[in-house]
Structure formats: C-alpha cells, structure tokens
Amino acid sequence: MIRLSIPMRQALARLTLPVLIAAAFGLMLLGKADTLLAEHARTALADALAPIYAVMARPLDHAHQALDNARRVLTVFEDNARLRQENERLRHWQAVALALDAENATLKSNLNWIPDPQASYVTARVVADAGGVYARSVLLAAGPSHHITKGQIALDDRGLVGRVTEVGTRSVRVLLITDINSRVPVTLEGSRARAMLMGTNGPRPRLMHWPEGVQPAEGERVVTSAEADAFPPGLLVGTVHYNASNVPEVQPAARLDRLEVVRLFDYGLRGVLPPEATMLRPPERRR
Amino acid sequence: MSERGIDNAGRGIRRPGIRPRPSLWRRLDVSARIAFPAASTALLLLMMAAPLGLTGQAALQAAVGLACVFFWSLYRPASMPPMAVFLLGLLADLLSDAPVGVAVLTLLVLHGMAMRWRRVLARQGFLVVWLVFSGLALGAALLEWLLTAALTFRLLPPGPAIFLGVLAAGLYPVLAVPLIRAHQTLAEPDHA
Numbered sequence: 001m002i003r004l005s006i007p008m009r010q011a012l013a014r015l016t017l018p019v020l021i022a023a024a025f026g027l028m029l030l031g032k033a034d035t036l037l038a039e040h041a042r043t044a045l046a047d048a049l050a051p052i053y054a055v056m057a058r059p060l061d062h063a064h065q066a067l068d069n070a071r072r073v074l075t076v077f078e079d080n081a082r083l084r085q086e087n088e089r090l091r092h093w094q095a096v097a098l099a100l101d102a103e104n105a106t107l108k109s110n111l112n113w114i115p116d117p118q119a120s121y122v123t124a125r126v127v128a129d130a131g132g133v134y135a136r137s138v139l140l141a142a143g144p145s146h147h148i149t150k151g152q153i154a155l156d157d158r159g160l161v162g163r164v165t166e167v168g169t170r171s172v173r174v175l176l177i178t179d180i181n182s183r184v185p186v187t188l189e190g191s192r193a194r195a196m197l198m199g200t201n202g203p204r205p206r207l208m209h210w211p212e213g214v215q216p217a218e219g220e221r222v223v224t225s226a227e228a229d230a231f232p233p234g235l236l237v238g239t240v241h242y243n244a245s246n247v248p249e250v251q252p253a254a255r256l257d258r259l260e261v262v263r264l265f266d267y268g269l270r271g272v273l274p275p276e277a278t279m280l281r282p283p284e285r286r287r
Numbered sequence: 288m289s290e291r292g293i294d295n296a297g298r299g300i301r302r303p304g305i306r307p308r309p310s311l312w313r314r315l316d317v318s319a320r321i322a323f324p325a326a327s328t329a330l331l332l333l334m335m336a337a338p339l340g341l342t343g344q345a346a347l348q349a350a351v352g353l354a355c356v357f358f359w360s361l362y363r364p365a366s367m368p369p370m371a372v373f374l375l376g377l378l379a380d381l382l383s384d385a386p387v388g389v390a391v392l393t394l395l396v397l398h399g400m401a402m403r404w405r406r407v408l409a410r411q412g413f414l415v416v417w418l419v420f421s422g423l424a425l426g427a428a429l430l431e432w433l434l435t436a437a438l439t440f441r442l443l444p445p446g447p448a449i450f451l452g453v454l455a456a457g458l459y460p461v462l463a464v465p466l467i468r469a470h471q472t473l474a475e476p477d478h479a
Binding site: 135 | 369388391444447
C-alpha cells in the first residue's frame with residue numbers, strides 16, 4: 001500500500017467522483033461505438049442470471065396461478081354462463097372452419113399447390129422482463145446446447161411476440177413487437193393492404209404506412225407479411241383498434257404482459273441480418 | 288436519524304474505550320457491515336429483475352436503485368463510495384436494455400448531489416430529506432430520459448420518466464423504514 005500524505009489523499013478522494021463521471025461518459029461513447037461489446041457484456045450477465053431466474057420462475061408461476069384461481073372462484077358463475085354462450089358460437093365456427101378446411105384442401109390438390117415448408121421450433125421459458133424503463137424485451141432461459149439463432153420468430157399460443165435479438169449460451173433475448181425499435185411488415189387481412197407496425201413502448205404498437213385509398217377497419221385482423229424476408233406470411237399479430245386520438249393501433253393477440261412460455265420458430269429467413277454479419281453495408285440501427 | 292459514530296466525512300469515529308481484540312471473525316464482521324449497503328443494493332437490483340410479474344417492475348427497479356444510492360450516500364457515504372455507485376449503475380444498465388452508461392451517470396450525479404448537501408441534509412428531519420429526494424429523483428428520471436433519447440436518436444414518450452420519478456418519491460418512505468433500521472444495526476461497524 002502506498003502511503004500518501006493526508007492532503008494528497010483528500011485531493012484524490014475529491015477527484016474520484018469527477019473522474020468516474022467522465023468514465024460514465026466514456027462508457028456511453030464506447031457502448032455507442034462498439035455495440036457488440038455492450039451486447040456481449042449484457043449476454044454474459046444474462047447467461048449467469050438466467051438459470052437462477054429459471055429456478056425462481058416455477059414457484060412464482062405457481063403463486064401467480066394460485067392467485068388467479070382464487071380470483072376466478074369469485075366470478076365462476078358469470079364465467080360459466082359466458083363460456084357456455086361462447087362455446088355455442090365457437091361450435092358454429094368450428095363447423096364453418098372444417099368445411100372451409102376441406103374445401104381448401106380440395107382446391108389445393110386441384111391446383112398442385114406447393115405447401116409451405118414446416119418450420120421447426122423450440123419452446124423456452126420466459127424468465128425475466130428485461131427491457132427496462134425505455135425498452136420492451138424478455139429474457140428466455142435456454143439449455144446450454146440450444147440451436148437458437150438471431151432473427152428467429154417468437155410466438156406464444158395466441159400470436160406474434162417478437163424476434164430474437166441476442167443469443168447467449170444459456171439465455172436468449174427477444175425484442176417484443178411493442179418495443180420502440182420494433183418494425184414489423186404486416187398485411188391487413190380484410191383489404192390485403194401492406195402496412196408497417198411500429199412499436200411505441202406502449203401496450204399497443206401503431207399501424208403506419210398503409211397505402212392510399214385503404215383505411216384499416218376497427219377489429220380487422222393484422223397478420224405478418226413476407227416483405228423484406230424478415231417474417232413468414234400469415235402469422236397473427238393482432239386486431240386493429242382506433243385509440244382516443246383516432247390513430248389506428250394494433251391490439252396484440254399475444255399476451256405480452258404475462259408471457260410464461262414462448263415458441264421460437266426457425267423459418268430460415270435471412271432477410272434482416274444481425275449487424276456483425278453486415279459490416280460492409282451500413283449496419284442496421286440497433287441498440 | 289441518529290448520527291452515532293459517524294463524523295462529518297462519514298468515517299467511523301474511534302471512540303476511546305476498551306475494545307475486543309480484532310480477531311479474524313471480528314474483522315470479517317466489520318467488513319461485512321461496511322459492505323452491507325452496496326451489497327444489499329446490488330441484491331435488491333437483481334431481485335427486482337427477477338420474474339416477479341409485478342406491473343411496472345422495470346420502473347420499480349430503477350426507483351429502488353435511486354432510493355438506496357441516495358439513502359446510503361447521505362447517511363453512510365463511507366460504505367457507498369463513488370466506485371460502488373459506478374458498479375451499481377453498470378449492473379442496472381446491463382440488466383436492462385438501456386444504453387450502457389445511462390444509469391451509471393444518473394446514479395453518480397445523484398450520489399454527488401447527496402454528498403454535496405449531506406452536511407445540511409443529515410441534520411434535517413425525515414420530511415425535508417424526503418422532499419429533497421423527491422426533487423432529485425424527478426431530476427434523475429428526466430436526466431435518464433434525456434440521455435436515453437440522445438443515445439438512441441429517438442424522441443421517447445416522457446410518461447415513463449415522470450412515472451419513475453413519482454414512483455421513486457413514493458417508494459422512499461416505504462424503503463426508508465428497513466433502511467434506517469439496517470443503518471442503525473446491520474451496517475454499523477461499531478456493532479461488530
């Protein structure tokens with residue numbers, strides 16, 4: 001240990017804070033200049049934490065379910081009546097769907113339709129809400145020998161969740177479609193018009209850039225489009241909903257606020273490559 | 288808030304008296320007590336990133352970070368040195384998707400403010416300290432919002448920043464109860 005005189009030591013102690021503040025600015029610049037470095041650090045931390053959080057997630061899920069069940073007991077009669085009605089309606093729709101399915105199969109066989117390739121998928125548990133205050137993403141726990149790659153599509157049981165943006169050895173980060181940096185090419189199912197879905201960090205992403213002469217209708221289904229080769233066509237994203245200021249937004253079909261398990265599909269799409277693969281081109285803006 | 292055993296620079300005063308021999312266990316005990324504020328804050332940050340399923344958990348995590356760093360910088364600065372604040376900020380940044388360095392700078396500025404005013408503030412009652420923290424938390428949330436917007440080249444909605452500031456101000460009294468208790472017992476090296 002170096003012995004310093006007391007005034008010297010006091011001066012050094014006073015200097016620590018300004019030096020560290022300068023270091024914080026340096027860190028910001030470094031994080032901006034070398035996005036991969038920040039990503040590696042973040043992935044390393046996530047890899048260390050994901051197994052711990054995965055262990056914690058199970059009992060927490062059980063606790064949440066128990067709470068939900070307790071709440072549902074109170075409304076069991078109303079729920080039952082509502083579900084009976086809904087069941088009647090769904091039975092009708094099931095008949096329609098089966099008829100259409102049969103008709104579709106006949107038409108496809110008559111046309112020698114080439115079927116879409118079946119996508120392989122893996123299922124992973126959501127272990128943490130990893131976005132922070134100004135971003136929307138989730139952390140998944142993955143086994144040490146997973147084959148998940150960047151750009152794979154995350155779906156829950158109802159609809160589109162997002163895309164894989166960071167892959168570690170034990171953890172995977174998925175950018176949700178509600179994140180402010182998320183852009184999803186979509187098709188309005190009714191009018192078959194193309195549009196872009198832009199995240200706002202709010203619960204409902206905004207619909208933009210639809211062609212002139214088409215107006216998104218309230219309640220219209222929105223599915224992904226294969227434009228830009230980033231998503232496969234036809235995945236359900238949500239339904240159009242006009243907000244109070246009459247801007248069309250999309251109510252996501254996936255339950256993004258309470259994701260527990262998601263499926264990661266590998267459609268083999270390489271339309272939007274991660275920045276390290278496109279160093280020669282100006283890199284896609286990412287954080 | 289008692290000021291027992293801390294001088295103005297935040298160092299423990301060596302009071303006269305008979306002291307037990309500094310055995311290994313005793314020294315370990317003392318160092319654990321000195322490390323308690325920074326370690327407990329880090330643990331709280333990690334816990335707040337766990338899948339608890341709370342609404343607004345990300346804002347809650349940031350608010351806990353602000354409140355803890357402010358409290359310990361004010362009442363036990365020897366145990367919350369700038370280096371510890373820097374590392375806590377880095378942890379908070381890496382746990383979220385925010386650009387690296389934003390929480391680091393915000394927490395360091397908060398720490399610097401608390402250090403600058405601690406001579407006056409530490410003598411005030413709880414209400415004054417709370418009011419000052421509320422102002423500082425709102426400022427810190429706005430600084431974080433500005434930095435994030437500047438670093439991501441995006442105009443972010445200001446709602447979350449205001450929510451974070453208000454949440455931190457509301458959280459402080461709730462958090463202060465266990466922190467004051469810990470300040471007088473667990474984090475007190477003289478109790479070793």
